[in-house]
Amino acid sequence: MPRIAWFTPLAPIRSGIAQYNRELLPSLARVHQIDLFVDGRPEDFSAPDAGTQVFSAYDFVWRERERPYDLAVYQLGNAPCHDYMWAYLARYPGLVVLHDGQLHHARGRMLLQQWRPRQDDYRCEFWFNHPDARKDVAEIGAVGLLGSLTYLWPMLRGVIDTSRHLLVHNEWLADEIRETHPAASVSVVEMGVPPPAPRPDARRRILARHGISDDAVVFTAFGKITPEKRVREAVRTLSEIAPHVPAVHLVLAGEAVEYYDMATEASLAGIEGLVTIAGYVNDDEIDDYLAASDVCLCMRWPTSRETSASWLRCLAAGKPTIFTDLVHTVDIPALDPRNWSVLSGTAPVGVSIDILDEDHSLKLALRRLAADAKLRGALGEAARRLWAERFQLDRMAAGYQVAIGRALQAPFADVKRRGNLPLHLRADGTEHTGSLVREITGSEYYLRDAD
Amino acid sequence: MPIEEKGSAEELARLSAERDEADRRYNEALTKLDAAIQKPRDIPHPPPRYDEFQITPLNERWELLSLKPVERSGWMRRVRAHAWAMVAPLFERQQAFNSALVDHINRNVAMHRETTRAMETTIAFLREDHRLIIEYQNLLILFFQQITPYVDTKDRHVAGLMHGLAGGLSALGDELQKRWESMVARERRFDAQVNDVRTTLSVMQRAVQTLKRELEKLGASGATGALGAGGAIGATGASGASSSLDSYKYVGFEDQFRGSEHDIRERVAAYLPLFEGASDVLDVGCGRGEFLDLLRQRGISARGIDLNDEMAAVCRERGLEATAGDALSYLLAQPDASLGGLFAAQVVEHLEPDYLMRFLDAAYHKLRPGSKIVLETINPACWYAFFSSYIRDITHVRPLHPDTLKYLVGASGFQKVAVRFSAPYPDEDKLQPLSAKSETGKDVEAFNENVRKLNALLFTYLDYAAIGERL
Numbered sequence: 001m002p003r004i005a006w007f008t009p010l011a012p013i014r015s016g017i018a019q020y021n022r023e024l025l026p027s028l029a030r031v032h033q034i035d036l037f038v039d040g041r042p043e044d045f046s047a048p049d050a051g052t053q054v055f056s057a058y059d060f061v062w063r064e065r066e067r068p069y070d071l072a073v074y075q076l077g078n079a080p081c082h083d084y085m086w087a088y089l090a091r092y093p094g095l096v097v098l099h100d101g102q103l104h105h106a107r108g109r110m111l112l113q114q115w116r117p118r119q120d121d122y123r124c125e126f127w128f129n130h131p132d133a134r135k136d137v138a139e140i141g142a143v144g145l146l147g148s149l150t151y152l153w154p155m156l157r158g159v160i161d162t163s164r165h166l167l168v169h170n171e172w173l174a175d176e177i178r179e180t181h182p183a184a185s186v187s188v189v190e191m192g193v194p195p196p197a198p199r200p201d202a203r204r205r206i207l208a209r210h211g212i213s214d215d216a217v218v219f220t221a222f223g224k225i226t227p228e229k230r231v232r233e234a235v236r237t238l239s240e241i242a243p244h245v246p247a248v249h250l251v252l253a254g255e256a257v258e259y260y261d262m263a264t265e266a267s268l269a270g271i272e273g274l275v276t277i278a279g280y281v282n283d284d285e286i287d288d289y290l291a292a293s294d295v296c297l298c299m300r301w302p303t304s305r306e307t308s309a310s311w312l313r314c315l316a317a318g319k320p321t322i323f324t325d326l327v328h329t330v331d332i333p334a335l336d337p338r339n340w341s342v343l344s345g346t347a348p349v350g351v352s353i354d355i356l357d358e359d360h361s362l363k364l365a366l367r368r369l370a371a372d373a374k375l376r377g378a379l380g381e382a383a384r385r386l387w388a389e390r391f392q393l394d395r396m397a398a399g400y401q402v403a404i405g406r407a408l409q410a411p412f413a414d415v416k417r418r419g420n421l422p423l424h425l426r427a428d429g430t431e432h433t434g435s436l437v438r439e440i441t442g443s444e445y446y447l448r449d450a451d
Numbered sequence: 452m453p454i455e456e457k458g459s460a461e462e463l464a465r466l467s468a469e470r471d472e473a474d475r476r477y478n479e480a481l482t483k484l485d486a487a488i489q490k491p492r493d494i495p496h497p498p499p500r501y502d503e504f505q506i507t508p509l510n511e512r513w514e515l516l517s518l519k520p521v522e523r524s525g526w527m528r529r530v531r532a533h534a535w536a537m538v539a540p541l542f543e544r545q546q547a548f549n550s551a552l553v554d555h556i557n558r559n560v561a562m563h564r565e566t567t568r569a570m571e572t573t574i575a576f577l578r579e580d581h582r583l584i585i586e587y588q589n590l591l592i593l594f595f596q597q598i599t600p601y602v603d604t605k606d607r608h609v610a611g612l613m614h615g616l617a618g619g620l621s622a623l624g625d626e627l628q629k630r631w632e633s634m635v636a637r638e639r640r641f642d643a644q645v646n647d648v649r650t651t652l653s654v655m656q657r658a659v660q661t662l663k664r665e666l667e668k669l670g671a672s673g674a675t676g677a678l679g680a681g682g683a684i685g686a687t688g689a690s691g692a693s694s695s696l697d698s699y700k701y702v703g704f705e706d707q708f709r710g711s712e713h714d715i716r717e718r719v720a721a722y723l724p725l726f727e728g729a730s731d732v733l734d735v736g737c738g739r740g741e742f743l744d745l746l747r748q749r750g751i752s753a754r755g756i757d758l759n760d761e762m763a764a765v766c767r768e769r770g771l772e773a774t775a776g777d778a779l780s781y782l783l784a785q786p787d788a789s790l791g792g793l794f795a796a797q798v799v800e801h802l803e804p805d806y807l808m809r810f811l812d813a814a815y816h817k818l819r820p821g822s823k824i825v826l827e828t829i830n831p832a833c834w835y836a837f838f839s840s841y842i843r844d845i846t847h848v849r850p851l852h853p854d855t856l857k858y859l860v861g862a863s864g865f866q867k868v869a870v871r872f873s874a875p876y877p878d879e880d881k882l883q884p885l886s887a888k889s890e891t892g893k894d895v896e897a898f899n900e901n902v903r904k905l906n907a908l909l910f911t912y913l914d915y916a917a918i919g920e921r922l
Binding site: 136327331 | 459613628636
């Protein structure tokens with residue numbers, strides 16, 4: 001049974017990837033011996049499966065030296081909870097599960113938003129990742145002024161060059177990687193989620209908790225309330241259509257952030273009574289909120305080409321969804337609200353919003369879905385079928401096993417390639433200790449690498 | 452001195468260093484200035500006021516002659532007068548002195564008063580002036596202290612403008628990315644629709660081909676040949692021509708002119724990736740089985756068909772599955788959609804046009820959807836290939852121009868038809884260009900060499916005779 005070191009955020013960290021791993025790991029732990037490495041004290045985290053053990057990432061190096069793992073798996077994303085993995089990625093090449101198609105924000109945050117910004121390291125890393133870009137671009141990035149332009153330079157090369165194998169959740173991202181890094185070894189495994197299990201009477205309880213009328217058509221947006229979720233646009237649009245449609249209500253089932261005050265926004269739009277900010281919803285209650293929803297808002301812009309697990313949960317729950325028309329989701333059967341034609345496939349699962357026509361399309365979508373229960377039903381049924389065909393958890397777990405197999409067969413990333421990494425990524429943290437040991441003992445024996 | 456690029460990292464580093472140095476010097480100067488501010492000092496007080504206490508008594512008492520006795524009668528008058536006469540000169544002198552003294556004192560009273568007032572005024576003025584100087588210095592320091600925030604606010608204002616500019620650029624970037632996203636999403640969807648149309652077209656072509664085949668069957672079963680002489684499969688030149696050759700002789704011909712087995716393996720190996728993941732591949736004209744062997748090594752199930760018995764036998768000896776027979780008949784005998792790929796190297800040039808059409812039609816029906824057909828042939832559009840290779844083989848029936856074969860394959864229902872050229876003519880054997888900088892002698896030499904090559908290719912001999920000798 002292969003031994004795997006698995007780097008991932010875990011609950012109680014409020015991250016979609018923590019929940020994703022909680023769902024995925026039990027089936028993989030049956031066929032692999034998995035040790036989980038987290039950022040912090042192990043006792044603060046709970047192992048998602050009895051067969052797995054949780055360790056601090058600081059313990060990885062000596063454990064690896066004591067008894068090398070067959071593979072390291074990195075659940076890597078663009079959020080701060082993944083930052084700790086960078087210390088191991090290059091030194092212990094493994095299977096990198098790339099949840100986002102760009103890591104520039106993560107690297108910028110790690111290198112620049114510190115007490116002493118490491119602007120030189122940032123520049124080196126940028127130039128390494130994007131040797132074809134004009135060097136001046138790094139200067140704008142170094143002073144934190146790239147803004148949305150950040151998405152143009154994803155800074156993936158370091159990860160790709162040092163991985164034994166890559167796993168991504170959509171074909172578009174895989175194609176992008178193959179095109180820009182022909183030597184990369186990539187598997188595409190569609191993300192999967194378990195079927196929902198709402199508690200009895202969930203809808204009535206949730207509506208009653210928030211004082212929402214039973215006959216209201218409930219639109220729900222899941223996840224942290226950030227500008228990327230296009231909640232402001234939804235609130236604004238809701239205020240415009242509310243007088244013209246039957247009772248509607250918008251539930252924001254996610255943690256609010258300071259800089260994006262939707263309560264005030266709703267108040268300014270005069271619909272504070274139609275908007276409920278439920279706050280952070282724990283994993284146990286997500287299915288209840290899904291059950292309480294008639295339509296789910298799963299919009300996203302800008303995008304890092306991530307696959308939204310909450311959107312898949314909506315599909316699994318048989319809910320019609322409104323989502324942004326993105327390049328990596330064009331194969332999802334959807335309706336265009338401007339003429340209600342089917343954009344792709346034959347059985348649309350939701351309404352796709354052209355980002356260039358966002359306000360207008362969203363208004364058309366909300367108005368129709370608020371009034372047309374039959375359409376909601378048809379979209380929901382198709383959504384459930386699509387989930388059953390493509391996005392079940394078991395399918396993802398099977399895909400993971402294939403990808404792990406490929407990673408196990410792949411050689412460690414070429415050391416020479418690693419040699420080209422910027423110095424700060426090559427450093428393993430023992431340099432200073434090494435210099436002291438050399439000075440005192442005249443030998444490097446004690447720090448000799450196990451491999 | 453190297454030229455510094457505007458906005459470069461070097462320039463930014465230099466500006467930053469200059470800024471740090473100026474900041475340091477400014478703070479040092481300000482600290483020194485602060486230390487040099489005057490402190491309030493004790494200004495001398497004015498002297499006590501002029502003592503005028505005795506001025507009035509002096510003025511009242513200086514006159515002595517007023518003491519002269521009053522004129523009365525009697526002896527007392529005479530005594531007094533006598534006494535007076537004795538002291539009067541002294542009194543007069545004293546009074547004169549007193550008068551001068553009091554006058555002097557009276558005259559100086561005003562001066563003393565003015566002096567005191569002047570001193571008081573001067574000291575007060577000095578004190579005020581000192582206070583004002585200190586106040587001014589403090590204001591000066593405050594002023595200098597304001598310079599930093601003033602400059603900072605200017606910096607912040609400029610930074611604010613930069614942030615505004617950056618925000619604008621970010622918004623511009625966002626708009627561009629939105630347009631890109633929308634456009635590429637539409638493009639991908641359009642591609643998918645084109646594929647749908649392609650699939651529909653494919654189905655329709657399949658239907659047309661099936662209809663055509665049914666019509667041909669009807670024609671063949673009729674009393675008169677509706678398809679004409681060319682419609683008879685057995686009358687194809689390929690089988691006729693090939694069957695007229697002794698099999699063993701053609702094996703020898705292949706050995707001598709097509710290249711060694713090793714050469715052919717290398718040549719056909721380039722097509723292997725096209726059949727990756729396939730099964731049930733048919734190699735038409737499999738020859739000595741080079742490609743079949745490569746497929747077997749890749750774990751791809753395959754079989755061969757060759758008109759030449761000897762060739763098929765060679766294959767079977769190597770453990771490969773091969774049948775001797777006519778390719779078209781063999782194909783037609785296969786169930787529809789039973790093949791996972793078709794490969795034919797150096798075959799189609801041996802086929803009569805009518806036979807080739809039927810062969811392609813049959814291949815279309817026998818191949819499974821998603822499988823590939825690969826037909827390699829000599830490129831007659833290459834002069835050398837035509838004259839050196841094509842016409843060497845007497846079993847070649849008709850050269851096929853790349854455009855012609857591409858069209859025929861597409862017209863038979865296949866899609867994504869492409870032409871891939873291989874076996875490039877060696878660069879060193881091509882006509883050599885004249886060197887731009889070489890000496891004239893070498894140019895002439897190169898030119899003459901090219902003329903020689905061209906003559907050898909174009910103007911060799913009009914006739915030839917093959918002469919043999921039996922020993």
